[in-house]
Amino acid sequence: PHYEIERELGRGGMATVYLGRDLRHERFVAIKVLHPTIAAAVGAERFLREIRIAAHLQHPHILPVFDSGECAGRLWYTMPYVEGESLRDRLCREGGMPLGTALRIAREVAEALDYAHRHGVVHRDIKPENILLADGQAVVADFGIARPIDPGDETGITLAGVVVGTPAYVSPEQGAGSTRLDGRSDLYSLGCVLFEMLVGERLFTGPTPEAVIEQSFLDPSPLLERLPPSAPAHVRAVLARLLARHREERFESGAQLAAALADGRMASQATTPVEVPGQGMPRSTGRRRVRAPLPAMMLGLGLLIGLGALFAWRRMDSGGSQPEAGTPVVAVLPFENLGDSADGYFAEGVADEIRTKLAQVAGLEMIARGSSIEYRRTTMRPAAIARELGADYLLSGTVRWEKSVRGHRVRVTPELVDTRSGRAARTRWVQQFDASLTDVFQVQTDIASKVVDALGVALADSTRRALTAHPTGNLAAYDEFLKGEAASQGMKADQAGLRRAIGFYERAVALDSTFVQAWSHLSRARTSLYSNGVPSPELGEAARLAAERARRLRPKDPSVYLAFGDYYGSVNPIDNERALAECEQGLRLAPDNVDLLGTAVSTQTSLGRWDGVAARLARASLLDPRSLSTARRLAAVHTFLRNYAVADSAADRALALAPTSPAMVSLKLMVTIARGDLDSARAVIRAAAGRIDPGILFTFFATYQDLYWVLDDDQQLQVLASPPSAFDDDRGTWGIVQAELYRLRGIGGRAAAYADSARLAFEEQSRAAPDDGQRRVL
Secondary structure (H helix, E strand, O other): OOEEEEEEEEEOOOEEEEEEEEOOOOEEEEEEEEOHHHHHHHOHHHHHHHHHHHHOOOOOOEOOOOEEEEEOOEEEEEEEOOOOEEHHHHHHHHOOOOHHHHHHHHHHHHHHHHHHHHOOEEOOOOOHHHEEEEOOEEEEOOHHHOEEOOOOOOOOOOOOOOOOOOHHHOOHHHHOOOOOOOHHHHHHHHHHHHHHHHHOOOOOOOOOHHHHHHHOOOOOHHHHHHOOOOOOHHHHHHHHHHOOOOHHHOOOOHHHHHHHHHHHOOOOOOOOOOOOOOOOOOOOOOOOOOOOOOOOOOOOHHHHHHHOOOOOOOOOOOOOOOOOOOOOEEEEOOOEEOOOHHHHHHHHHHHHHHHHHHOOOOOOEEOOHHHHHHHOOOOOOHHHHHHHHOOOEEEEEEEEEEEEOOEEEEEEEEEEEEOOOOOOOEEEEEOOEEEEHHHHHHHHHHHHHHHHHHOOOOOOHHHHHHHHOOOOOOHHHHHHHHHHHHHHOOOOOOHHHHHHHHHHHHHHHHHOOOOHHHHHHHHHHHHHHHHHOOOOHHHHHHHHHHHHHHHHHOOOOHHHHHHHHHHHHHOOOOOHHHHHHHHHHHHHHOOOOHHHHHHHHHHHHHOOOOOOHHHHHHHHHHHOOOOHHHHHHHHHHHHHOOOHHHHHHHHHHHHHHOOOOHHHHHHHHHHHHHOOOHHHHHHHHHHHHOOOOHHHHHHHHHHOOOHHHHOOHHHHHHHHOOOHHHHOOOHHHHHHHHHHHHHHOOOHHHHHHHHHHHHHHHHHHHHHOOOOHHHHHO
């Protein structure tokens, strides 16, 4: 009685769907009414029992069940009404889909199925009509006709000759009328859907349902020849496995399938540029990018300023703020893993979570992770580490994760060391925590509380509550999240690492759809991959959706503001005004968040707003004193402001942190050139050639920021003698460098010939990666 029918939305072989109005809650819903034959085969009691099971499925890619019942012998259930279109609508309109889009949709459906299968439910009717596209993401509908996975249950919905499912998508075992279905049947159906997305036609067609079902019993190999020639080998292999006639030959789970799709979903894009270890910055927009054994990072000063890649190193700006008198400065060092080496990520995650908790305490100054992480497996004495970090106290520890048939336990032994100047380093507090792995969150809370107590810091009630908060209630989701953190390395500009991290974060939110940190870090990883790879509209949209999901869950979380700040500052169309607004709001909640400070400064300088930048740089320098990017970015901004003495000192600091990095030599070189001192610049090159392979060093200078003209005559000749292999066989970049050097040396004919060869190579590269804007510019 509290539903009002608006109109019919559609009908299929099993049910009719109506648009209805839920009068009780004042919302539109989709009401699905089973056809009499299906209802009779199911039975009201069994239907309502299975609906209750489906109603417990809560996943971002599953359309939930709202309500169900029986009315005048008709079985019905309601779902949210999704304003958008189904995958069937899109296929009818567009035919085949781009590879990346098809793989993304398949992966999202696989994640939804994995969640359902792990909760004991098989869908049984995966097809394009039941995959809705809501805000760019796939949402699987119609779990209301699903059934429990119960190998001992012979009754099921498949009764009286009625096959639940759609002939073109049913698995061989489903088409044979088996009641012993498991999740691999759904994966077969998803394989049929993926094939259709790639080809634009159904895998199986025929004059009757029986004729269509019969084809599923045949060898699928000849059918895969219909795939477009552009389909990569890994996609063909995935489909061959999905469409195997025997379920034992298919993927074992949706998670396994999602991982296979994730590993290859960017395969059609450009090769990942090599990054300098320890570096990470927003997407380069420099003159050219090479895939060579060189740091693929643009260091042009104007470009650095344009990207806003600005930071400061510790206490560089005398006008910046210092910690309040008496405020303890604490550094949480990486905890040592005493267990299996494969569990190292877990030990680091424990330390990171404790650092995050302590950062919420108003009476403490926390050294940022980027500087603390350098001391992983260090042999330095605590006093020396404290001097380098400017810390009063160091929190270190050991973690042992013990696994046995009796369960998993974690043993954490933290030690707080007092390193204040004028005193010998001494232990202020140490304690061993031994608990079940499920209590790891409580262990982290207890350690943070003990540190606060040992330092005599008074806590407000709100802060005390924050210390006891758990990031997630799902330990498996937390484990996936920590793996993502290890893979992303602080959102380092490494495409392969970011892809791995995205997979881990996605599995974390699949396990716990309310895990705010995982959603926001998933958004940031997608944004970083978008910025540092070939920008994909689908990837950018996915980054936005993840950030939106985090915001709906916890609107005032600083990580949410950071995710949106990254998104608006990196994903087209770039909106630095909105990026800055997000960062400003986040900094009101977390003024010492180094990532928020960096993104805020980036957007400020991109907008040409310099007021307050110095103070934020000084604050960031106090919190992140050992960051290479801090020194690099400080050199860039002060060069732009023509504060050459400060810029030169910052460049020296960067070189001290990474003496074998051609990029840091280039930074020092450009600061020197900006001062107008070419002789000193060439002296920088000669000094660097004594510790870095000259071939790599000179090729780097010839490639980035057009610094080839700074090389002396012998160095130029050495670059001219370099084969394409010195540029990772990128004949476009190799050719244009040759052309520029020959032109510089006055040999116009050779310059023109090499330039023409480079043009042809760049055109070929652009055809292979049509969405790569840098290749188009070249």
